[in-house]
Structure formats: C-alpha cells, structure tokens
Amino acid sequence: RVALSAVKPGDRVLAMGEDGNPTFSDVLIFLDREPNRLRAFQVIETQDPPRRLALTPAHLLFIADNHAEPAARFRATFANHVQPGQYVLVAGVQASSLLGWQPSPPTWPLGPMLPSRSMGTLVVE
Structure with missing residues (x-):
C-alpha cells in the first residue's frame, strides 16, 4: 500500500475496469x-465491516441499492448523492459482504488529490 500523496505519474494504481473487475492503470498526471x-471532505462510515471513507462531495463511489448486484451493475455516484441503506462497492470484499453506510459530519483535511489514469476508476483505501 502506498499513500496517494506518494503516487507520481508513471506509477500503476488499482482501478475498476469497465467490466467491473479490478485492474491496474498508469497514472498520467494529477488534475x-x-x-x-x-477542503471540506464528506465522511462515509460503513457498517459491516466497519470502514471510514473521507472524500470530497465530487468523488465517485460505485453504489447499488441491492447488495446482491454483480460489481459490473453498480453505478458511479457522486459522494454527496449517496443515501443511507445503499451499498458501496469495496475491493477485496465479496458481493455478499458489500457495505451499507452511515453519514457523519464533514471534516477539513489537507491535500485534495486527483490523479488522471489511462483507464478505469481509481480504487483507494
């Protein structure tokens, strides 16, 4: 694992491919x-297993209303449009264990970063 702040153009990062499967993609530049x-970050806390995601309202998450949906059927949704009771796609977690979430107050951490990749949607932890 590498902190996003340590990633540089030319590095390869885990991304979600168009088919819903994890793939590696080259970092091109930082947008x-x-x-x-x-910057205001929205904090989304998942229930089972417990996770804490801090992201800007414009971050995209893969969301479904039903935990049994295959990964390829989850839809990209801005973080500020995610609703309680929905399920967040998480790398390394089987479809039967996808996560619902609970909202929590925004935080103000330093350092927004947005790397542009050659393909896919960046997967972060």
Missing part, C-alpha cells in the same frame, strides 16, 4: 494536487 489546501 488536482494541493497538499496544503483545506
């Missing part, structure tokens, strides 16, 4: 990289 800027 947003401001390590000293404060």
Whole structure:
C-alpha cells in the first residue's frame, strides 16, 4: 500500500475496469494536487465491516441499492448523492459482504488529490 500523496505519474494504481473487475492503470498526471489546501471532505462510515471513507462531495463511489448486484451493475455516484441503506462497492470484499453506510459530519483535511489514469476508476483505501 502506498499513500496517494506518494503516487507520481508513471506509477500503476488499482482501478475498476469497465467490466467491473479490478485492474491496474498508469497514472498520467494529477488534475488536482494541493497538499496544503483545506477542503471540506464528506465522511462515509460503513457498517459491516466497519470502514471510514473521507472524500470530497465530487468523488465517485460505485453504489447499488441491492447488495446482491454483480460489481459490473453498480453505478458511479457522486459522494454527496449517496443515501443511507445503499451499498458501496469495496475491493477485496465479496458481493455478499458489500457495505451499507452511515453519514457523519464533514471534516477539513489537507491535500485534495486527483490523479488522471489511462483507464478505469481509481480504487483507494
């Protein structure tokens, strides 16, 4: 595992391919990289297993209303449109264990970053 702040163009990162399967993709450039800027992050806490995701409202998550949906049928949704009771696709978790979530207050961490990849949607932890 590598912190997103340590990733640089040319590195390969885990991404979600068009078919819903994990794949590796080259980082091309950073569209947003401001390590000293404060920005409001939305915190989404999952229930089972417990996870805490801090992301901007414009981050995309793969969401479904039914945990039994295959990964390829989850839809990309902005973080600020995710609703309680929906399920968040998580790498390394079987479809039967996908996560619902509970909202929590926004935080103000430093350093928004948005790497552009050659394909897929970036998977982060």
